[in-house]
Amino acid sequence: MSGLILHHYDTSPFSEKVRLMLGLKGLAWDSVQAPVIMPKPELTPLTGGYRRIPVLQIGADIYCDTQVILAEIERRAPGPSLALGPAWAVNFWADRLFFGVTVPIIFGELGDATPQDFIADREKLSGRPFNVEAMKAAAGIMRPQWRAQAAWIEEGLAGADWLSGETPGLADIAAYMNIWFLARSLPDLADELLAGFSRTQAWRGRVATIGHGERREITGGKALVVA
Template structure:
């Protein structure tokens, strides 16, 4: 089996979600550090234009979005499971809900209060292009009370989950739900410290420390050019698959354009290879990597004909 290669950068919250999952499973993986802003010249040949972080590569199969990445890790490496003590439906539904409702207030709170000195030149312009609207620090600082209100209400729920003495949010074992809740908490602690409203939830703080102790598995550095060579030397392992209940009649071979439905809406175009209720895979080619299969989750993405 080809190595797990994670294309990420250290301060990415969603990369931390995946890194913690790799730690839960105790996996060895290759770490490719990518630029925090565009351009990302050694990532685009793999993804075809998808610019968000992280991206996982296994040979010539490329997995975009943490939803897709963690489902694939669970499929390939089922033990220890990310669903221990819960079930796949509950865990994926809660994780997606957390991704959509915790991430933006956490990032807003961090950007509205932290020093911007360590961010690269052009960061805010890049994120403005990614979000499709201006990124105004003064507006973020003014909105900080709203972010705190939103986070505090939700942190009460997570703190209540831990009230019966369980070690993790779904029981005695860390799950996908813990990975999803942890990454925005990690981002706030990293950038703001233990500040209100975090400081009023000692059980939640203790849980973040248990999550941190899990670690990231066994990463080793890999140069981005070597990752491109690995893709070029491999063949995609994804095979044609039809969703027999596909309501829109999509079948392998048709051209599709896929993009996130929230931010970073850069489209990726390719030939449909496989489609299921949870995933869509397109085949595409690039001179630097040859043929690759690019995997996306269906939830949170727009799938349509090109143009």
């Protein structure tokens, strides 16, 4: 399969899921680096206004939201099959519940250093205040909650090297997203919250070696021409 264009940015945890999926499938793809905040003049004309990241483009076909993007990659490149067992349920948990505790932990720590234009952009996106003080206050409760959810990964690895069994799959990529996001932002805190979870720490190293397939940078302008 060729002709895959991923609109993303390197710091995006949802994009990391897709990049790892492309790696597991051994696919070649074109990368368009999108802006982290609005405006996104080379993205929104393709999506009809959807501004989140990642977006997958295949010719003039546009796929928004990782649940759709991952399913489309799985459909177009079925071997090896990655959506095994409860993989989609794990993906949904990782996107919502696990991500929901990861974000306040990160921004509770880093919120004061977060650029004002980023804060203003995310307030406009969510329609809510980007309340660093509230996130700082919540972090104390969120940390044990994060650890409790990471403990499910630890248990899931009791019988095999991967959550998906003998080989890696979507469940591994999805669960890893939050660990990647926390460790990328606050590596020491990630180690602290994973203390004693030796299977998870070893697994995390294995997931990191999957790679992103064959990536080539192109411009947003070129992607618009393709569409």
